[in-house]
Amino acid sequence: MDFPSTLRERRTGRRLSQLELAGRAGTTQRHLSFMESGRSAPGRGMVVRLAESLDLSLRERNELLLSAGYAPVYAECHLDGPELAPVRSALGHILEGHLPYPAVVVDGRGGIVAANAALGLLTEGVAPELLGRGANAYRLALHPAGLAPRIVNFAAWSRHVLAATSHLTELHDELAGYVPPLDDSPAARDPLGFAVPLHLRSPFGELHLMTTVTTFATAVDVTLAELRLEAFLPVDEPTAAVLRAYAEREQGDQSPGNW
Template identity: 45%
Template sequence: MTSTVSRTGHRSVGELLRRWRERRRLSQLELSIQAEISTRHLSFVETGRSAPSRDMVLRLAEHLEVPLRERNPLLLAAGFAPVYGEHDLAAPEMAEIRAAVRQVLTGHEPYPALAMDRHWNLVDANDCLLRLTRDVAPDLLTPPVNVLRLSLHPDGLAGRIANLGEWRAHLLGRLRRQASTTADPTLTALHAELQGYPCDQPQPEVEHPGPGDVVVPLRVRSAGLDLALFGIAASFGTPTDITVAELAIELFFPADPATRTALHTLADRQP
């Protein structure tokens, strides 16, 4: 029998794949159909009776939606070299990525926009977002700035969010799903921290729109303005670098004409 135990002494590739399959709530039959391999072969891979090829590891990882960061350990456990690089965003090789992010953020003015990493730490933001958050507690704006902490901390934006209960439930639900999908302990710890923040409003277990709403908006008072915003998340479509794969861009749009007018007026006042 060929051993599939990692040369570093960690879990076998079969055990890692099985854990990811169970996390995705897929049966061996369901995964084998998606990956177009036999259930018998998949079973042999998971139990260590068969050693998967490099392409097989990558194919299963793709169908299991394993994050790029976790695909290299799968390859190492199977005895193969990692294939996904990871560059610091400040590295020269990432200049075009940085420029692309900045172009998106500045092009979204006069509406707020930001870019963040996998742990919701702020990477970049446009002037509108900086204007709307400049008067929160200084320690929350000290790098690394965590976007969720900035939003839900009582010294952050929380005290100005009119619909804090439903917005908090939305953010915590999103974070919980992300932590479950990625199995990232940092996200799990962040979720536990944020849950401990006070909230004097009821938090719905299921998101539901109010009268006339087509999305659940963020209703916040900032820079002397009453704003209603909805967000759109964007990411790079074909990343092969771990850092790029984990970059997320959040674009906020006015949810009503009054917010649109207010943000344009605020931008016109700036020198």
């Protein structure tokens, strides 16, 4: 896609007027209009300012620069490469430190990068092809051979997962096919009042969990910026007790961070 079309698409996708974006980027509405029509070619500095003003991801910023004919600013290292060795080490420590509670690291498309041993309790009975490094965490959650049959509040949880995949069109469409028409009533949303819980049947009883997401806020590498660590926390003491008992049983059987 050329620069004018890319810029216009990114602006309208964020529901910004030309005047609003121009103000953020320190230019005029007239100049922005000329850039979107192709009548004016922006300098590299202007493209960078526009990307920042649109709050684009690092990958999208590189794409905007490329569409304007400029080299990307942000590197994209392979997660298994030597450059990101400190990241892998840090993630391993975080995953291990979160035990006895489950945690998983996913990439920008939901691909599983690593998880700790406690995730095994959540995924017992799941089809093997939906598990392991490289499998998709969002598919794992909603696929009929995944967690879906054991999720008690499937309507509320599926809404949460579909919202997280709205930018991944093909995957989103696939996952939507696993979900019955969503009930928009307040009761169907099943909130804790501050978060969407996960109620999951397990061999040890029903688990009540909530999640937190951690990202590398200061990342200047595309791969690193897209990593998300999703950590599960117990909502009640019975759930916490089950997770502690499972961790004690499994201790030594799996290596945290290398699920």
